[in-house]
Amino acid sequence: MEIHLKIIGILLIALALLHGVFPRYFQWGSELRKLSLINRQMMIVHTFFIAVTVFLMGLLCITSAAALIETDLGKRISLGLGFFWVVRFFIQFFGYSSALWKGKKFETIMHVCFTFLWVYLSVIFLAVYFR
DSSP states (O other): OHHHHHHHHHHHHHHHHHGGGHHHHTTHHHHGGGSOHHHHHHHHHHHHHHHHHHHHHHHHHHHSHHHHHHSHHHHHHHHHHHHHHHHHHHHHHHTSOGGGTTTOHHHHHHHHHHHHHHHHHHHHHHHHHHO
């Protein structure tokens, strides 16, 4: 199980760093200009803090995998992280319209890859807790 948490740590750090390309890829320069100042800044600030949180989750998994598995506090943290990623899994299907990816090759591949990622994260964290 420890190896899975270390793999997850690497994946989460990569995911956090991926947030750095969002502004360019999603053309936030032009897209967000249409929003009010508060909404534009909330998008940028919240994306930054999501990236920081995901990065810290990854760092926790890499540096404290044994503690997550072996301690009561670690198991509770794993339960919380498992719940977090289960919710994210459901958001993948009910928070985003399928029109964003259906019929688009790259977007469909990303949708499937991220769906598998959310399942993997959920299963491992919950397995740590219930084991």
